[in-house]
Amino acid sequence: MDKENQIVSQAGSFSGLTPECVLDAVEYCGFRCDGRLLALNSYENRVYQIALEEGAPLIAKFYRPQRWTDQAILEEHQFVQELVAQEIPVVPAIRDRHGQGLHHYQHYRFSLFARQSGRAPETGDAATLSWIGRLIGRIHACGATHSYVHRPSIDPHHFGVMPRTWLLQHDFIPADLQEAYRSVSQQALDGVVRCYERAGDVPLLRLHGDCHLGNILWVSDGEQAGPHFVDFDDSRMGPGIQDLWMLLSGSRAEMQAQLTDILTGYEDFYEFDSRQLYLIEALRTLRLLHYSAWLAQRWNDPAFPVAFPWFNTQHYWQDRILELREQIALMDEAPLWPV
The missing domain is CATH 3.30.200.20 (Phosphorylase Kinase; domain 1)
Incomplete structure (x- = not known):
């Protein structure tokens, strides 16, 4: 470990x-x-x-x-x-x-x-998403030129097997929910493996790694107008779709439209392998497993019980079990569009 x-x-x-x-x-x-x-x-x-x-x-x-x-x-x-x-x-x-x-x-x-000023981007605007996509494409084009040596990858082992194993070995999951969590988390990991098998040999590259809207600051005017990417602390090797899927939200049709707008800009600078679409729900599942372990491993930090009072309650783990069951079903659905 x-x-x-x-x-x-x-x-x-x-x-x-x-x-x-x-x-x-x-x-x-x-x-x-x-x-x-x-x-x-x-x-x-x-x-x-x-x-x-x-x-x-x-x-x-x-x-x-x-x-x-x-x-x-x-x-x-x-x-x-x-x-x-x-x-x-x-x-x-x-x-x-x-x-x-x-x-x-x-x-x-x-x-x-x-200090970088800015606000959250307006993701309902196609031009904004395309602009963000162009910059992520440029980031990935640069990220593909070399590999990290000292940072683990975003993959089923580091983000799935290891956090699950850790949680099951420590006293966080309530005793009456341990078997349910053990079973459903294994089914979820099996689903992740199937998604990776369908995607095939997708290349890994250096990523932002945590590319959600909170880490993109939009400047409205002046020479610096446009999106600025901050906080590369979680940067790792991984499939390019990792930096795209967290920008998607809403219904399936809405996510399809958003990804289309992002890729309109992205592919100006870096080719998108559509097989990565099989990985969207798999990566979401891995993030959920990793997040629970991340909270648990830092629970002795006094800042965490104050900031996350809902963690490690009966209700929290019941919700995680339900969430993973939903992910198991989603991972078996067809990708956002035909590959």
């Missing part, structure tokens, strides 16, 4: 990360803070907006201990720098005079970023 899926006691992971420590870490990198600090909405890491004595505020991301190795973080930074070189609107880590974007202060690792 890799480091990402090991249970670690998170209770003290960020316990020493006081406002004073955050500001001292930023000043250690040569920036003069004016003392104002705003905690931003992030649970995997700790992220803050830092006001400076001169210039625009910075964003400081303190990485969760024991999640990524230094090499894995630097791989992500390198990928984003490659995207910057292609003039793709992303937000790279700020590098110091030595060319370093990953910093160490006390026992914390952190990076600094420019």
